[in-house]
Amino acid sequence: MTGPELERRLRRARIVPVVRVGDAGAARDLVDRLLGAGLAIVELTTTIAGWPAVVEAMRSEQPDVLVGVGTVVSGDDARRAVDAGADFCVSPRLVPHARAVLANAGVAFLEGGFSPTEVLDAAERGIAKLFPAHLGGVKYLSSLLAVAPEARIMPTGGIPLQQVGEWLRAGAVAVGVGGDLTAPGDIAGRVRDALS
Numbered sequence: 001m002t003g004p005e006l007e008r009r010l011r012r013a014r015i016v017p018v019v020r021v022g023d024a025g026a027a028r029d030l031v032d033r034l035l036g037a038g039l040a041i042v043e044l045t046t047t048i049a050g051w052p053a054v055v056e057a058m059r060s061e062q063p064d065v066l067v068g069v070g071t072v073v074s075g076d077d078a079r080r081a082v083d084a085g086a087d088f089c090v091s092p093r094l095v096p097h098a099r100a101v102l103a104n105a106g107v108a109f110l111e112g113g114f115s116p117t118e119v120l121d122a123a124e125r126g127i128a129k130l131f132p133a134h135l136g137g138v139k140y141l142s143s144l145l146a147v148a149p150e151a152r153i154m155p156t157g158g159i160p161l162q163q164v165g166e167w168l169r170a171g172a173v174a175v176g177v178g179g180d181l182t183a184p185g186d187i188a189g190r191v192r193d194a195l196s
Contacts, residue, residue, distance in 0.1 A: 001066075001087045003126045006108045007152060009066055010127070010174040013041045014195060015164060018070060018156060018178040024050030030182055031058065035065060037188035043068040043090060043176065046077050052084040059085035070176075072109075075101050082107055090176075092131040092157075094118055099125070110154060119144060123151035127173055134158030138170045145171045161194040 010016065017034050019042060021027050027048050034042055042058070042065060044051050051069070058067045069081035070090040075097035081089050082101065088108040091098065095111060102109040111122035112129025114136070122128035130141060133155030141155055155167055156176030164175045181190065 001108055002106075003108050006066075006088050007127060007173060009041065010154065013039070013066075014168060014174050015039070015161075015181065015191060016041050016043055016068070016154065016156075016174050016176045017181050018043045018045065018176050019182060020045045020047055020071075020178055021182075022049065024048065024054050027051065027054045028057065033187055034182070035062065037191060039187075039191065040064070041066040041068065041174075043070040045069075045071040046073070046081075047071055052080050055081070055084035055086055068110075072098050074098060078102050078105075078107075078109075090129055090156075092129065094122060112156075116144060116147070119153065120148050120151060123148060123153060127152045127154055129153075129176070130155040130157075132157030133167075138163070138166045141167065141172060142170045161190050164194045 019027055019030050031042055044054055055067055066087045068088045069086040072078055072089040072091045078098035078101035082105040089102055090110040092112050110127045110129045112131045113119050119128045119130055130153050152173045154173050159177055161180045167175045
């Protein structure tokens, strides 16, 4: 998937659910709940035991869903994500070895970090991930965009659903949300409330 197409889909979705659970079975169950709530993008982290099988299953069963692989921290992670059929990859830090693998495969890579140097360096190549976003808050994103208004940034990490609107108004391309979104209960209702 090209960078511009990914950006268009992310901006339309506004929220990217980050799935970080113990194993593939739990991941499949949670993905089913997320898709049932109407979400069309899912990020599965490499910390899930058996994550490549979940990505492969989603690719074959849900071809319209955008599937990302998160916590890509090595070239090997990137190769496995490409082989499994990931549409895009995400990392909490800069990973040159993964960058090369994904560029050769034509898979978009949202590299990240926390410092201005890390985030703005990643933003020169595409959408950057700001992580852990809750430490700096919305004002930190605003400060980054004040000095680099052309930067495209997706904050992730410790963001409650009720703050998603603030981050979007501050200029986020989309917002990655984990536990607050994926908790038991009415996911669709929580998403509606967050985006209203």
